[in-house]
Amino acid sequence: MNPTAEQLSIARELCRSQPLAVLATNGGSHPYVNLVAVAVTEDLRTLYFATPRATRKWANLSRDPHISLLMDNRSNQVADFRQAAAATIIGSAFETEHSEREKGLAIYLDKHPHLADFVTAPSCALFKMQVDHIYLVTRFQNVMEFHFTA
Amino acid sequence: MKPLCLALREVPAAAVSLVGGKAKALGRLVHAGLPVPQAVCITTATYEQYLDATGLRQRLPLLLERKSFAHMRWEELWDLGLRIRNLFLNTPLPPDLTDHLSACLPPDLIRLPLTVRSSAPVEDSAAASFAGLHDSFVNVHGLPALLDSLRLVWASLWSDRALLYRQELGLDPAGSAMAVLVQELVAGDCSGVAFSRCPGREDLAAIEAVWGLNQGLVDGDIEPDRLLLDPLTGKIIERHTPARTHACRPASTGVALVPLAPEQRKATPLTEATAARVLALLRQAETLFAGPQDLEWTLAQDALLTLQSRPITTSTAALDDGERSWYLSLHRSLASLQGLRRTIEEETLPAMAAEAAHLAAIDLVSLDHAALAAAIRERLRILENWQEQYRQLCIPMAHGIRLFGQVYNDQLRPEDAFAFLDLLAGDTGLLAVERNQALLKLAEMLRNDPALIAHLRKGGQPDPLASFSVALAEFTHRFGDPALASQGMAAGADPLTVLLLEMAEASPVPTRSRQADEAEFLTSFPPEKQDFAREILAIGRASYRLRDNDNLYIGRLSQRLQEARNEAARRLQDADIPELAALVNPAARDTVRIAASPGQDPAVAGFNGLDSTRLQARQLVGQPAGPGLGVGPARVISQAADLGSFKAGEILVCDAVDPNMTFVVPLAAGLVERRGGMLIHGAIIAREYGLACVTGVPDATRLIRSGEMLTVDGYLGLVTIAGQKAPNLNP
Numbered sequence: 001m002n003p004t005a006e007q008l009s010i011a012r013e014l015c016r017s018q019p020l021a022v023l024a025t026n027g028g029s030h031p032y033v034n035l036v037a038v039a040v041t042e043d044l045r046t047l048y049f050a051t052p053r054a055t056r057k058w059a060n061l062s063r064d065p066h067i068s069l070l071m072d073n074r075s076n077q078v079a080d081f082r083q084a085a086a087a088t089i090i091g092s093a094f095e096t097e098h099s100e101r102e103k104g105l106a107i108y109l110d111k112h113p114h115l116a117d118f119v120t121a122p123s124c125a126l127f128k129m130q131v132d133h134i135y136l137v138t139r140f141q142n143v144m145e146f147h148f149t150a
Numbered sequence: 151m152k153p154l155c156l157a158l159r160e161v162p163a164a165a166v167s168l169v170g171g172k173a174k175a176l177g178r179l180v181h182a183g184l185p186v187p188q189a190v191c192i193t194t195a196t197y198e199q200y201l202d203a204t205g206l207r208q209r210l211p212l213l214l215e216r217k218s219f220a221h222m223r224w225e226e227l228w229d230l231g232l233r234i235r236n237l238f239l240n241t242p243l244p245p246d247l248t249d250h251l252s253a254c255l256p257p258d259l260i261r262l263p264l265t266v267r268s269s270a271p272v273e274d275s276a277a278a279s280f281a282g283l284h285d286s287f288v289n290v291h292g293l294p295a296l297l298d299s300l301r302l303v304w305a306s307l308w309s310d311r312a313l314l315y316r317q318e319l320g321l322d323p324a325g326s327a328m329a330v331l332v333q334e335l336v337a338g339d340c341s342g343v344a345f346s347r348c349p350g351r352e353d354l355a356a357i358e359a360v361w362g363l364n365q366g367l368v369d370g371d372i373e374p375d376r377l378l379l380d381p382l383t384g385k386i387i388e389r390h391t392p393a394r395t396h397a398c399r400p401a402s403t404g405v406a407l408v409p410l411a412p413e414q415r416k417a418t419p420l421t422e423a424t425a426a427r428v429l430a431l432l433r434q435a436e437t438l439f440a441g442p443q444d445l446e447w448t449l450a451q452d453a454l455l456t457l458q459s460r461p462i463t464t465s466t467a468a469l470d471d472g473e474r475s476w477y478l479s480l481h482r483s484l485a486s487l488q489g490l491r492r493t494i495e496e497e498t499l500p501a502m503a504a505e506a507a508h509l510a511a512i513d514l515v516s517l518d519h520a521a522l523a524a525a526i527r528e529r530l531r532i533l534e535n536w537q538e539q540y541r542q543l544c545i546p547m548a549h550g551i552r553l554f555g556q557v558y559n560d561q562l563r564p565e566d567a568f569a570f571l572d573l574l575a576g577d578t579g580l581l582a583v584e585r586n587q588a589l590l591k592l593a594e595m596l597r598n599d600p601a602l603i604a605h606l607r608k609g610g611q612p613d614p615l616a617s618f619s620v621a622l623a624e625f626t627h628r629f630g631d632p633a634l635a636s637q638g639m640a641a642g643a644d645p646l647t648v649l650l651l652e653m654a655e656a657s658p659v660p661t662r663s664r665q666a667d668e669a670e671f672l673t674s675f676p677p678e679k680q681d682f683a684r685e686i687l688a689i690g691r692a693s694y695r696l697r698d699n700d701n702l703y704i705g706r707l708s709q710r711l712q713e714a715r716n717e718a719a720r721r722l723q724d725a726d727i728p729e730l731a732a733l734v735n736p737a738a739r740d741t742v743r744i745a746a747s748p749g750q751d752p753a754v755a756g757f758n759g760l761d762s763t764r765l766q767a768r769q770l771v772g773q774p775a776g777p778g779l780g781v782g783p784a785r786v787i788s789q790a791a792d793l794g795s796f797k798a799g800e801i802l803v804c805d806a807v808d809p810n811m812t813f814v815v816p817l818a819a820g821l822v823e824r825r826g827g828m829l830i831h832g833a834i835i836a837r838e839y840g841l842a843c844v845t846g847v848p849d850a851t852r853l854i855r856s857g858e859m860l861t862v863d864g865y866l867g868l869v870t871i872a873g874q875k876a877p878n879l880n881p
Contacts, residue, residue: 053779054861054870055769114208121865123779 007144011136014071014085015040015047019112021089022070023049025060032060038069039111045148047089047129048096048108050119058125065092067129086137093129104128152195154247155254161191168193170269170329175439175459182438184431186456188259189333191269196251197304197328203244209237210308216771216867217826217846219317224310225827226846228552229773231310236559236567238305243297252293255332263335263400264290266299267458268306270328272316283312284328288365289335289400296332302560303330336455337400338448340419342367344432347442347462348378355381357428359420364446364457365405366398371483372407375420384429391418402678427454435459484682484689487550491692494543499696499703502536506706514717519727522718526733529711536707544700550693551829557686561674568828571837573671573687574694581699582809582831583838585629586816590660592621593653603654606647622646629702630709648794649814656798658816659839698831701809767853767871774867775828776836776843780820784871786856787811801860805851807832815839820862822869824850836864844869 021038024031034057036049047069051058061067072086096104104126109116119126134146152168161169161177169177173191180186201207213233217226243251268284285306287299306312307328316326342359349356358367358374366372373392380387394415396407428447431454435443439461446457509529517525551574558570595618596603602618612619626646668687675683718730785800787793787807796802796814804811806825812835815821819841823832826846836843842864854860854871861870 052863052866052868052870054863054868054872113205114212117212118866121863122777123863123865123868 007136007138008146010085010138011087011134011144011146012042012044014073014087014136015044015089015134016042018071018073020071021049023057024068024070025057026064026066027056027060032056036069037112037115038071039108041107044134044146045131047091047131048104048126049093049129050108050115050124050126052121052124054123061093061095061127065094067091067093069129081140088135088137089129089131089133090135091130091132093127095125096128100128101126153193153254154196154199154251156191156193157256158186158189158191164193167271167327168195168329170194170271170331171460172267172269172458173329173331174269176331176456178438179435179456179459182434184434184438184456185453187265187334187336189331190254190256190259192251192300192330192332194271194327194329196247196330199247200243200301200304203247204241206237206241210234213237216773217848219313221848222846223826224314225829226773227310227313229826229828231308231313232552232555232559233567234308235302235305235556236563238301238308239559239563240565241301243301248297251297255293255296259332259334260293260296263337264296265331265333265335266290266296266303267331267333268303268328269331270307270326272326283309283315285309288363288405289403291403295403300330304328333457335400336448336450336457338363338450338455340424341446341448341457342374342420342428344428344445344447345442345462346381346432346436346445349462351378353381354378354387355429355432357420357425357432359418359424360397361394361410361414361419362397362399362408363405364398364448366396366407368446369483371485372396372398375418377420377425379425379429381429381433384426386422386425424449424454431456484553484686487547487553487689487693488685490543490547491550491689491696494547494696494700495692498539498543499700502703502707505532505536506703506710509707509710514714517717519721519729522714522721523729523733526711526714526718526730529707529714533704533707533711536704540700540704544696547693548697548829550689551697554686554690554693557683558671558690561683562671570690571694571828571834573668574690575834575838580695580834580838581629581702582812582835585702586813588625588629589650589653589813590658590816592618592625593650593658595621596650596654603651606651630706649796652796652798653817656817658798659818659841660816694834697829698809698834701831705809769871770844770847770850770853770869772822772844772847772850772867772869773826773828774864775823775830775833775845776821776841776864778820778840778842778862778864780818780842780860780862780864782819782860784822784854784856784858784860786851786854788851792856801862803850803854803856803860804832806830807835809835815841820860820864821845822847822850822854822860822862824848 019037020035022033023036024033026032036051036057039048040046051061067090069089070086071089072084074080074084074086105119108119108126112119118124131148133148136144136146138144156164156169156173158173158177158180161173162181164174166174169191173189176186176189177191201210213230222230265286265288267286270284283306285303287302290296290299307326340359340361341364342357343364344355344357346355348354356376356378358376360367360372360374367374375392375394376390377386378388379385394410397410397414398405399408431447432443432445435445435456439459442462443459444462445459448455448457509532512525514522514525554574555568555570558564558573559567562569564570596606599618602612602616606612612622671687672680672683715734718727718734721727722730722734780801782799782801784803785792785796787796787802787804790811793811793814796817798817799819800817801820801822802814802818803822804824807821807823808831812831815835816839821832821836821841821843823830823843823845824847825832827833828845830845833843833845842862844862844864844867847869850869854869859872861868861872863870
C-alpha cells in the first residue's frame, strides 16, 4: 500500500470505527465543544450526529453551520504519541428533514442502534455535515490533508 | 466457543456461570441417579449472544444508568423493570441464533408441554436465594412459544424485585446473566415443597403438598397441606389441614386454578406414605449437596420426581425486613385486587368522606380555646389513622395498574412500555380532572363578564346572589377550596379568585383526546380468555382512578385539620394562647404529601454548604413521563403558598405533587417533579392534559429557580435550563 493509500485507509478506519467525536461549534466569544455520537459515510464526505433542540450546540448550529470535529483512537497511554491517529474534520452542518432525514437515520442507526429512542424523539434533531476537509495526524506530527471541495 | 445448550447429564462439568445454580443442582441429581423430569439447559452463552447480536447490551445501560440505582424509589424500579421487559418482548432472537439454538434442542423434548425456568448463576447458591424473584413459565407449547418464554425469563433478570434484591446484596445488575432450564412439564397428581430444616423451627423438617401442579402453591394462590416432621425418625409432629378448594392444572396454554372434585377436597394429597418418600428424597439431596435443602417435588403415576433443589439460605430471611416485605406484598393477584377494590370503594372511601363531612359540620368558632386545641389534636389523629389505612390499602391497590400494564404489554407488545396508560385513562372519573374542569367553567363565566373581572381585580367581592357566586359556592362545597387544601396560602388574598382570574385571561389546556383502543386489547385474546381480559382492564381502571381519588379524600381530612389550625392562628393574632400556639405550626408528618417516598433524595444530602453561586444546572436527566415539549419560565413550588402566584404558560417544578395541588395544571406548559415514577399523580395528570412531563429529577426544586426558562423534553426525559431567555426551538 502506498503512503497515500495507507493514510486514506487510516482515515477511513478511524472515521468509520470510532463511535464518538468532539464537536466544535461557534459559541460566540469562544469555540464550544461537546462529545457526540457520529456516523460517517464510506466515502468520508458526509457525517451525521444528533442533538436535542434545547441544547447549546443546537442553538450555536442554528446561528452558524461551520463546525469541526475531532475523532481519534487514543488509549490515554504513552504509546499514543506514536500510535494514535486523530482526524480533524471540517465542514458545515444542517439539520436534516424529510427524505434526507430518513437516509441519515438509516446510516446513524446502523452505527448506533441503541440510540434509536434518542434520535427518533420528536425533540431531537439529526444533523448532516458536508465534510470539506479532513486533517489526519499520525505518528505524533505527521499531518495529511484530505480536501473534498473543488 | 461456549455451548448454547447442554443436556442435564453434561451440566455438572460446566461452570455455574454458564448453567446457573438450578440447572447445576438438577444435573448433580441426575448423576446421583435421582429421578428428575427430562430437561436441557440453555446456557448463559445464548443470553450473551442475544445481547450482543441485538444491541441490547448497549441499550440496557442507557436505561439502567439514567439515575443512580441507589436513589431510585420502588416505583421507579418497577418502571425500569417494565421498560426493560418491554425491550426484551420487542426484540426477537436474531434468525442465526434461533437456527443455532433450535439445532441444539432435542426434538423429542420440544414436542412435549414444557416448563421454562430461570437458572441464574447467582441464584440458588448457599449465600443467596433468588427464590421466586425470577419468572417461570409453565405449560409452554412449541418452539416459537418457547423462544418467547425464554426472552421473558431473561427479562425477569431485570424485574423490579430482582433489581431490588441485587441492590440489597450489592450485586452489579450489569454483570448479571441468565441460563434457562427447559423441562418437560410433568402433570403430577400432587406436588409440593419440602424443607430439610423448617424456617423458624429448624429442628424439624417441613413438607407441603397440593393437588395438581406446584405452581398454585409457589405463587401463594393455594394453601397447602403441611406436615412438620422429625427429620431423623420421620415421626409426624404437626399436621395442618387447609380447606382444599382448588388445584392448579395445565390449561390449553399456561395453567388455571380448577375447582377440586369433592373426593379430593376431603382427601389429603400428603399421605404418610408420600411424606416418608419425600423425606427420604430430602435426605438424599441433603447428603448430596452437604447442606439443608429446599426441594420442589411432584408425584406422577407413583413416580416421585425432583423439580428443583436449592440450599436453604439465611440471607433471604435477614433481608426480609418490614419495608421490603411490604413492597413485595404489593405484587397482588387479580383475585386479591378485586377484594381490595371492594373494601376501598365500599368501605374505606365512604368512611373517609363521612368523617370529613362530620368534621366540617362542627362550628370551630364557637369552641373555647381548650376545645379547639382538642379538636386540632383529634383531627390530627384522624388524619394519621387514615394515612395509615391509605398505606395499607390504597397503595397496594395501585398494583392493579401494574398488573394490567404487564398483561397489556405481553399481549400487544407496544413500542411504548406505558402506552397502556391511555386505555386506563379512557374511563377516567378522576376527581382531580373533574375538579379542574369545574374550575375551567368558573373561569369561562368570568371571561364572559368583563365588568366582574374589573371589579374583582380591584379587590371587590362578587354579589353573593350572582350566578358566579352561586357556582363558586357549589364548587367549594363539592371539591373544597383547593387553596385551603394546600394549606398555608397567604391570608387576605383569595387565592381561588386570583387563580380564576388568571384562568379567565389565559387559555388553559383542555384534556387531550385519547387513542385508547379497548377493542384492540380485548379482541387480541382468544374468546375463552376475553372475560379475563375484561376483568384485568376493569381492575386496572379502578386502580388508576382510586390511586388519584384516594388522595383527594385524604385531602378533605387534611383541609379539616387546616381549618382548625387557621382558626387557632386567627385567635393567636389577638392574644397569647400557649395551648394553641404549639398546635398551629403543622409538623412535617401531617403534610398532605403522603405519597412521597420516605426521606428526601439522598442527592440533596451534602448539598448544603456548597456555594450555590458556583453551581448552575444546565440540563437535568429524569424519566420521560409525559410525551411533549414544553417551554416556559419555571415556577418552583416550594410550599403550597407558591401555587397562588402560578401564571399561565409557566412550568410547574415541584418536589412531590398530589391531586390537592394540581388545580393549576391546566395553566401549565409542562411539569417537572423530583419524585420519580410513571404512575405518580404528576405523570397521570400530565398525560390527561397532554403536557410535557419529566419526573424523577433529583434535586429539581433546588437546582431550578423560579423565572428561569425551561425546556421540558417529555420525549427524552430532559429538563434544559436556558437562563432567563426563551430558546427558539423552531428549526
